[in-house]
């Protein structure tokens with residue numbers, strides 16, 4: 001009885017001391033929590049500043065207040081010189097084509113301030129980037145899925161496999177400009193060429209066939225760019241594919257094998273179809289890289305300026321792949337670093353960046369939609 | 381396949397002096413047994429004693445396991461050593477079908493599930509496939525439950541239906557031997573009874589090996605029973621004998637529920 005009484009006395013009168021000033025652990029916790037929170041807010045702030053700047057400045061170039069509200073010229077024309085001048089008291093900013101028409105219409109010759117690359121639009125860059133992305137992703141997905149199947153389904157674990165995995169991992173860490181140099185050396189200067197007629201620098205003929213072969217190089221071309229970019233994203237695609245393949249339950253493979261399927265049949269019918277949505281989703285990040293990298297295409301595929309669109313002026317179909325193209329990231333580089341800066345080039349820079357972001361987001365969206373459709377078709 | 385004449389049943393599967401390893405760990409020790417045509421053989425024994433391992437050796441499913449290897453001895457199916465390097469595992473697995481411990485229907489329609497084994501053989505004629513679907517689903521006692529929704533996903537079925545779908549799928553390939561690894565472990569008594577009935581009716585056309593933890597089930601469905609313990613075959617005999625008068629103490633202890 002008395003023991004309980006003393007115990008009771010020692011206890012704090014109010015509650016269990018919850019309302020005392022916070023313990024040390026509690027205040028540390030609070031400080032750490034705020035550190036994390038501030039870190040996150042800071043990142044959020046940076047991201048918003050970047051996006052808002054590009055959207056705010058870029059949309060001024062891409063959209064306009066009068067009908068048709070979109071700057072059609074910017075989206076459908078090639079880059080041109082911008083002419084800025086005053087005529088009969090009014091100030092004009094006209095790109096080269098329009099300026100010539102203006103002159104011809106009025107029958108006058110006007111002296112103007114000209115700004116290179118600041119007029120017209122970026123249509124050829126959009127086309128070029130889309131072609132590069134489609135080409136590179138086709139190559140990367142084909143090669144990547146094939147090697148992922150080999151690595152995770154066929155090969156036996158051991159030293160060789162570890163070495164291969166390690167080199168793929170290393171490939172992921174190689175700076176993109178190194179891929180550019182690689183592409184220059186291997187594809188631009190020494191890409192293998194097959195042809196039905198002798199060409200300059202051919203090494204030998206598959207006699208008696210009229211097929212000539214040589215490491216004559218692909219020049220600065222779409223093909224060289226696609227391959228270079230494909231090699232750059234290959235590590236992403238391979239690890240994405242391997243992961244997706246591993247996620248397919250072993251039971252499906254066993255069940256097909258037990259029904260008399262060969263290994264390849266089992267993979268083709270019961271592994272790949274279900275792994276494909278995952279492969280595509282994880283490869284979206286590769287799409288953004290392919291579209292965005294400047295260094296790999298700088299030496300291999302990109303022209304600063306080209307008048308013709310890729311499908312114009314082709315002599316034979318194969319020429320399509322052996323022509324250089326304009327590309328959005330390289331165009332941003334050119335208008336930001338290669339020409340004198342002024343208010344007119346800034347419009348171009350942000351307009352291009354804005355369109356670029358929209359396109360990358362669009363491609364990502366398309367792959368997500370494709371994935372959803374595939375998921376529906378092969379419901380688990 | 382089965383012969384109507386009452387000639388002595390010959391061993392369809394013969395395991396002799398068989399040792400099997402997972403890496404360094406030996407999983408099977410010196411197994412010797414015969415499984416005869418049109419008989420149901422039940423494997424019983426405590427968990428981890430190697431029942432599944434031996435079963436998976438009979439259709440070389442263990443080839444998929446990286447570390448698996450055979451130490452000694454051989455397994456013959458129909459007189460042919462199945463671990464001979466010249467053996468075509470695809471042909472072997474067509475002859476030796478398997479139903480897994482965990483039901484694993486493909487994420488395809490019921491129809492496609494059943495005919496998978498035919499499709500991969502290049503059989504694509506609709507009438508042939510339709511006929512096979514009906515025959516196999518009836519064979520697996522599933523037809524009445526699913527005949528109106530053959531194009532829904534196999535995964536939309538209940539666990540017991542899925543297991544019977546897996547059996548139907550195995551039947552479609554028309555194997556001689558059917559290996560069943562605890563086909564009823566996830567089933568309720570009703571579904572279990574259906575599968576057992578099924579095994580009874582399949583006995584006429586197939587040689588069946590079934591792994592089970594359920595003593596009553598082994599007693600009900602099997603002709604022969606083999607008791608395994610710690611990777612060794614302790615005793616194998618007619619099911620009645622095993623359950624009525626086991627020769628081995630361990631067998632008796634196990635089936636009377638004193639351990640395991």
Ligand SMILES: Nc1ncnc2c1ncn2[C@@H]1O[C@H](COP(=O)(O)OP(=O)(O)OP(=O)(O)O)[C@@H](O)[C@H]1O
Nearest residue numbers: 402407425426427428429430431432433434445447
């Ligand atoms: N893939 C594997 N790799 C390594 N060891 C394995 C593998 N599969 C099984 N084993 C081992 O082999 C032994 C026998 O396993 P097995 O699956 O044949 O047992 P079981 O009799 O079927 O048991 P259960 O009744 O629980 O299914 C076990 O000790 C198990 O740990």
Ligand SMILES: [Mg+2]
Nearest residue numbers: 431432481561
């Ligand atoms: Mg088992």
